[in-house]
Amino acid sequence: MTTDDKVDAQLRRALVRYRLIEDGDRVLVAVSGGKDSLALLRLLALRSRIFKPKFSIVAAHVRMRNIPYRADAAYLQRLSDDLGVELHFIDTAFDATTDRRHTPCFLCSWHRRKALFALAQELGCNKIALGHHQDDVIQTALMGLTFTGSFSAMPPLLRMERFPITLIRPLCLMRERLLSDYAAEHGFQTTLRPCPYEDATRRHDIAQIAAQLEAMSPDFAASVQHALETVRQGRREHGDESTTTLL
Numbered sequence: 435m436t437t438d439d440k441v442d443a444q445l446r447r448a449l450v451r452y453r454l455i456e457d458g459d460r461v462l463v464a465v466s467g468g469k470d471s472l473a474l475l476r477l478l479a480l481r482s483r484i485f486k487p488k489f490s491i492v493a494a495h496v497r498m499r500n501i502p503y504r505a506d507a508a509y510l511q512r513l514s515d516d517l518g519v520e521l522h523f524i525d526t527a528f529d530a531t532t533d534r535r536h537t538p539c540f541l542c543s544w545h546r547r548k549a550l551f552a553l554a555q556e557l558g559c560n561k562i563a564l565g566h567h568q569d570d571v572i573q574t575a576l577m578g579l580t581f582t583g584s585f586s587a588m589p590p591l592l593r594m595e596r597f598p599i600t601l602i603r604p605l606c607l608m609r610e611r612l613l614s615d616y617a618a619e620h621g622f623q624t625t626l627r628p629c630p631y632e633d634a635t636r637r638h639d640i641a642q643i644a645a646q647l648e649a650m651s652p653d654f655a656a657s658v659q660h661a662l663e664t665v666r667q668g669r670r671e672h673g674d675e676s677t678t679t680l681l
Contacts, residue, residue, distance in 0.1 A: 447607055448603075449481075451607075455604075464562060478604065495507070496550065527545075569655075570588060576644060585661070
């Protein structure tokens with residue numbers, strides 16, 4: 435099985451298992467410029483050409499003016515044009531001195547998400563697709579256990595309470611190494627300047643711990659995935675829908 439076949443199979447499995455996309459959906463794809471979001475853009479663009487479910491996509495790249503993170507805007511535009519996807523650029527910023535309770539990473543993510551929500555509503559999108567893969571999901575679960583004492587994670591589908599928007603994560607069943615292979619085979623150009631905080635975060639440390647745990651047990655990722663599915667099933671049985679009051 436080729437890398438393309440593996441990626442497509444994992445995408446279809448996630449879409450069907452979690453009912454991420456349905457007929458009539460209009461999806462805003464968040465494109466950061468990294469390999470994961472570029473893969474997501476290409477995969478959903480190709481999938482949208484298939485008759486069922488019939489859905490449409492647009493894409494958006496958020497530029498944070500006060501963070502020295504930079505993607506190649508011209509390349510993102512060319513890739514989107516080649517895929518036949520309308521691409522929007524959003525410029526925003528935040529002042530970290532106004533909120534000492536949260537890290538710059540949290541604030542940056544919060545403001546990026548806020549900008550995406552505003553654009554999605556403006557463009558008539560009912561869903562926003564994010565490029566989080568299975569490694570992201572697992573690391574988030576470990577961070578919750580370690581720092582908050584809760585086994586929470588990035589759900590594949592998350593309905594918002596205050597907005598008519600649903601967040602979806604179509605790459606949630608894919609390992610990062612598979613996406614790296616996919617990006618290499620398709621010649622994706624990633625960010626020109628990475629985020630200066632990416633190696634100085636709790637997530638970076640947890641990623642190293644997760645790698646050590648997987649070295650100890652090759653079934654580590656599958657075990658965590660199974661545990662998360664069990665927690666989600668329990669919540670569904672108790673009528674706890676996947677919703678949040680974010681923003």
